[in-house]
Amino acid sequence: MSESKYIIIGDGAAGATAAENIRDRDDEAEIHVFTDETEPLYNRIMLKTYMKGSLPKQYTRLHDENWYEKRDIELHLDTRVENIDTENKQIEADGTYGYDKCLVATGGSPRKLPQDEGYDNLKYMWTMENAETVKESAEDAEKAAVIGGGLLGIDLAVAYAENDCETHYLIRGENWWSRGLDEEGAEIIHRKLEELGVNVVTNSALESFETEGDEITAVVDENGERYEVDAVAAAIGQKPNSGIIDVEKNESGMIETDEELRTSEKDVYAAGNMVEYVSPVFQRKIVNGAWDHSEAMGEFAGRKMTGEKGEFEFVNTYGVGHFNVQFLSIGATFGQSVSKKYSEDEYRRLFFEDDRLVGAVMIGKTDGQEELRKLIKEGSPVENKEELFE
Incomplete structure (x- = not known):
């Protein structure tokens, strides 16, 4: 060439x-x-x-x-x-x-909180440099609040909790990752977080900070609940x-x-x-x-x-590895959904658009994931949706 x-x-x-x-x-x-x-x-x-x-x-x-x-x-x-x-x-x-x-x-x-005025103990996460500062913060803090109910927020909450820090995880909506999970599925994740020492607080939007100098000393949510902190971490997109x-x-x-x-x-x-x-x-x-x-x-x-032909056809897989049950998300989370809870720690939610399978979220019961991924990529209509739960 x-x-x-x-x-x-x-x-x-x-x-x-x-x-x-x-x-x-x-x-x-x-x-x-x-x-x-x-x-x-x-x-x-x-x-x-x-x-x-x-x-x-x-x-x-x-x-x-x-x-x-x-x-x-x-x-x-x-x-x-x-x-x-x-x-x-x-x-x-x-x-x-x-x-x-x-x-x-x-x-x-990382998108910053509207209440952020450059506080020294407010952390965001994306780069290696961010990870180093979060790690140091988690090791030093005794009480922390984590803000943001998405896939990165859960990583921050677990990082603080597993460093023996009293951790309050504030989630704006009804449950964690509401885009992909309903309350029944999220209950499993909330329970697993609690087992790791995370206090999960739903319907808790941040209202304000209490501060001393350049440090946040307490987090107050819209319900008036107050949480004393040494550190705050946020993942809001x-x-x-x-x-x-x-x-x-x-x-x-x-x-x-x-x-x-x-x-x-x-x-x-x-x-x-x-x-x-x-x-x-x-x-x-x-x-x-x-x-x-x-x-x-x-x-x-x-x-x-370099000159090859074709279109970008890919179906992604995302996992959360913090718990003693596997969490897996495949494809997209739009369209209509149906879900099933098999047991205390087993759950599956499937997403459809025009009878095409476009996504799956699985907790515990992750068998058949390659078949589901293949169905998503092929885009063929699914005649019996209930069969996919088995």
């Missing part, structure tokens, strides 16, 4: 995987990977175990700088890309770099890191792509979490932040950028 120039912005699961796949298909290519982080690729999923104190930091690392050198990929650590000039096909970072194809895999940043490029974006600022992960600008692709793409599987626009999904997007983008 000719000596093409590839620029990849972001060294997460999507960016690093794309670089690897480009190199596998183009021995002569010039490949640059830019990241504003100070360390090469690490396993973001394993950060939840690292925060608990049960996994040494070195075991979260996936690549070192030598990995990039061996593959003749130029890695620019601690380097922020300021602008992508799509007209002249170049970027501005620690210098000016031209490209033939560019991948934006910049992900997102992310905002996309998409300001470096002028392409079509959705109302939340996420970069939009087609089913081939191409943006509205020629030769610019986007991948990873906080990217909205057209999914041939789900027949609609999709955003997904799961690790395996971002990795698959990066692999696909690398192939597309």
Whole structure:
């Protein structure tokens, strides 16, 4: 192949995987990977175990700088890309770099609480640096509050509780992860959290903080309940890191792509979490932040950028590994749902759209997951929904 120039912005699961796949298909290519982080690729999923104190930091690392050198990929650590000039096909970072194809895999940043005024003991979580500060906070704190009823919030709550910290987990709605679970399924998760020492508080939206100087001393919710704290951690979603490029974006600022992960600008692709793409599987626009999904997007983008054909057809799987029962989510959580609780610790919820299976959430009873994933990808109508519970 000719000596093409590839620029990849972001060294997460999507960016690093794309670089690897480009190199596998183009021995002569010039490949640059830019990241504003100070360390090469690490396993973001394993950060939840690292925060608990049960996994040494070195075991979260996936690549070192030598990995990039061996593959003749130029890695620019601690380097922020300021602008992508799509007209002249170049970027501005620690210098000016031209490209033939560019991948934006910049992900997102934690969304901050409206009540945040820069308090020293208020923590957010996404990067390795964040994980280190949360780990230190959890080890030092005696009382903590965690805010945010999603998949990342549960990791923060368990991190504090497993460091022998009195932990109050404040969830705005009726139950944890209401997008994927009803109250019957969430009861299992709430109970497992309580067994780990987490005080689960539902219907508890944050109202205000009580403070002394730069420290939060108490959290007050809209019901007037007050929780004394040494530390607070929040996971209320992310905002996309998409300001470096002028392409079509959705109302939340996420970069939009087609089913081939191409943006509205020629030769610019986007991948990873906080990217909205057209999914041939789900027949609609999709955003997904799961690790395996971002990795698959990066692999696909690398192939597309080197000239392969096809559409991005992928069904993700996400697990929560904190409990003595397995939690697994496959596919999407939209459409109509039906659920079944088999026993105290076994539950399944299935999501359908126009009689097509689009998603499944399983607790305890996770057998048949590959068959369900295949059904989701095939998109064939399901005649007997009840059979899928068995």
